[in-house]
Amino acid sequence: MASAVFGPATFCAVTGGSRGLGRSIAVLLAGRLGHGSRLVLTGRSLQGLQETKRQVKEKCRKELEVKLVTGDMEDSTAYHAHFCDIFADAKQGDFNSALMIHNAATTGDATKKASEHSDPQILTKYYDTNLTSVIALTSKFMKVC
Ligand SMILES: NC(=O)c1ccc[n+]([C@@H]2O[C@H](COP(=O)([O-])OP(=O)(O)OC[C@H]3O[C@@H](n4cnc5c(N)ncnc54)[C@H](OP(=O)(O)O)[C@@H]3O)[C@@H](O)[C@H]2O)c1
Known part of the structure; x- marks a missing residue:
């Protein structure tokens, strides 16, 4: 059995936890989070997040709070509400350690040539x-955790 390397009561958020690498990180990390920890998974697809949660629960039999937060990182006007959801009910001192994994990203339209990237x-x-979501979310994380 994996040891709780991040100790008891860790707050851990993984952006882009609805598929791919983010899902794998979430499932692997879940077994390393100690008692009283919270794992927050973000992404646009609730269905994808629910599947990740199912895999986390399957892999990690111990009690672990898994919270799903949907939101679109393309929309900076929604960051305030989205980030408040991520850290809802989390106050400084609630957790012994905190981990923020910025995994959500896009390669954009890779079929386009450099000369075609003209739409601001x-x-x-x-x-x-x-970029912006990572900086803004890190700022919020540092204030809350
Ligand atoms: N796979 C590779 O070979 C490779 C190589 C170098 C770097 N990376 C980077 O590693 C990370 C994960 O790669 P991956 O292959 O697992 O990518 P992926 O399958 O495309 O998954 C990307 C994740 O980011 C989320 N995401 C994308 N756009 C989003 C948006 N606008 N708002 C909120 N969430 C968004 C997606 O969730 P939703 O669709 O549910 O929103 C998904 O969970 C990415 O940052 C990628 O750029 C990957």
């Missing part, structure tokens, strides 16, 4: 997802 709205969404 698409570029803004790309940078909001891959």
Whole structure:
């Protein structure tokens, strides 16, 4: 059995936990989180998040709070509400340690040539997802945890 390397009562959030690498990280990490820990998984697909939760619960038989938060990192106007959901009920001192894994990202439209990347709205969404959300979420994480 894996040891609780992150100790008891760890707050752990994994963005992009609805599939791929994020799902694998969540399932592997779950077995390493000690008693009283909370695992928060984010993504746009609730169905994908629910499947990850199912796999986490299957792998990790011990009691672990798994919270699912849907939201779109392309939409920076929704960050405030989205990030509040991620850290809802989490106050400084509630957890002994905290871990934030920024995994959600997009490669964008890789079929386009450099000369075709001309739409500023698409570029803004790309940078909001891959850069702005990471900085803003880290800031919130550092304030709360
Ligand atoms: N696979 C590779 O070979 C590789 C190589 C280098 C780097 N990476 C990076 O590693 C990370 C994971 O890779 P992966 O292959 O597992 O990618 P993936 O299968 O495309 O999964 C990306 C995850 O990010 C979430 N996500 C994407 N756009 C989002 C948005 N606008 N808002 C909220 N969540 C969003 C997706 O969830 P929803 O669709 O549910 O929103 C999904 O859970 C990515 O950051 C990727 O760029 C991967």
